[in-house]
Amino acid sequence: MKDYANEFKGKRVLITGGSRGIGAAAAQRLIDGGASVVVTARSRHEETPAEATFITGDLRSKEGAEAVANEAINILGGLDILIHSAGAARVQLTSMDQIPEAEWLDSLDINFLAGLRITHAVLPALRESVLSSIVYVSAGGLTPFGGPLSHYGAAKAALNNYAKNLAKELAPAGIRVNVVTPGPIITPGGDEVRNTITSAMGITDEQFFAGVPLQGRGGRSEELAEPIAFLVSDRASYITGHNHFVTGGWGELA
Ligand SMILES: NC(=O)c1ccc[n+]([C@@H]2O[C@H](COP(=O)([O-])OP(=O)(O)OC[C@H]3O[C@@H](n4cnc5c(N)ncnc54)[C@H](OP(=O)(O)O)[C@@H]3O)[C@@H](O)[C@H]2O)c1
Numbered sequence: 001m002k003d004y005a006n007e008f009k010g011k012r013v014l015i016t017g018g019s020r021g022i023g024a025a026a027a028q029r030l031i032d033g034g035a036s037v038v039v040t041a042r043s044r045h046e047e048t049p050a051e052a053t054f055i056t057g058d059l060r061s062k063e064g065a066e067a068v069a070n071e072a073i074n075i076l077g078g079l080d081i082l083i084h085s086a087g088a089a090r091v092q093l094t095s096m097d098q099i100p101e102a103e104w105l106d107s108l109d110i111n112f113l114a115g116l117r118i119t120h121a122v123l124p125a126l127r128e129s130v131l132s133s134i135v136y137v138s139a140g141g142l143t144p145f146g147g148p149l150s151h152y153g154a155a156k157a158a159l160n161n162y163a164k165n166l167a168k169e170l171a172p173a174g175i176r177v178n179v180v181t182p183g184p185i186i187t188p189g190g191d192e193v194r195n196t197i198t199s200a201m202g203i204t205d206e207q208f209f210a211g212v213p214l215q216g217r218g219g220r221s222e223e224l225a226e227p228i229a230f231l232v233s234d235r236a237s238y239i240t241g242h243n244h245f246v247t248g249g250w251g252e253l254a
Pocket of ligand 1: 016017018019020021022023040041042043044057058059060085086087088089110137138139140181182183184185186187188189190191
């Protein structure tokens with residue numbers, strides 16, 4: 001019988017944005033399954049799993065991403081799994097044409113190009129592994145967010161498209177690529193976005209979450225970590241190229 005408790009034993013994993021929120025929960029889930037995990041972000045956080053190796057890095061440049069990839073691969077002695085959760089949504093309470101050019105560029109940098117850069121830097125290592133896989137934590141796969149987050153949505157849409165192409169390109173090599181799209185998840189980053197929106201709209205958290213079909217509640221990071229763990233596990237060995245919605249029905253059942 002398969003030992004699911006230790007299904008990640010021997011797996012070498014890099015998790016971007018693994019210092020907190022969804023990335024940290026995914027790191028803890030894989031560590032609990034026996035994986036060796038390196039997490040990276042610009043700074044450590046109190047949520048950063050103690051059993052993960054933390055490396056400092058900024059993915060907003062090719063050099064930054066390559067430095068992270070090289071250090072992680074050195075520490076782990078190779079790489080089997082990349083989970084890219086780093087991202088940032090800065091709400092702009094204005095119309096799209098008033099969002100400064102610098103914000104569009106910064107959003108593209110962290111929400112799209114960071115994923116591309118870290119992927120390209122680790123691909124040679126992933127190609128050497130057996131049954132390797134990638135999961136991107138994205139957003140906005142269903143409906144546009146609207147003006148205040150349009151720059152974020154456009155960058156994540158680019159990431160979704162990139163991931164789909166990559167899945168096709170890497171499929172013959174047996175490397176699986178999937179995307180997970182979260183609904184409103186209670187994390188430091190998610191809370192910041194929600195607080196800005198609820199303050200601007202003059203509504204409570206309860207009113208905000210009322211739009212989520214599943215019990216009108218926000219999701220927990222662990223509820224994202226579980227499907228991410230499934231997708232990078234050998235249990236998902238025939239799944240590639242999909243965007244998986246983990247949203248409590250938000251946007252999907254509307
Ligand atoms: N929470 C939600 O409701 C929600 C919904 C849809 C999609 N998402 C997506 O899910 C992912 C995780 O979100 P979260 O809610 O867990 O966010 P979070 O709590 O803000 O965590 C984001 C992580 O990304 C890292 N990061 C940000 N900028 C970085 C940079 N330039 N270089 C390296 N690392 C960087 C952060 O660490 P540092 O700041 O220290 O670098 C942190 O570890 C993001 O891609 C987000 O867009 C979240």
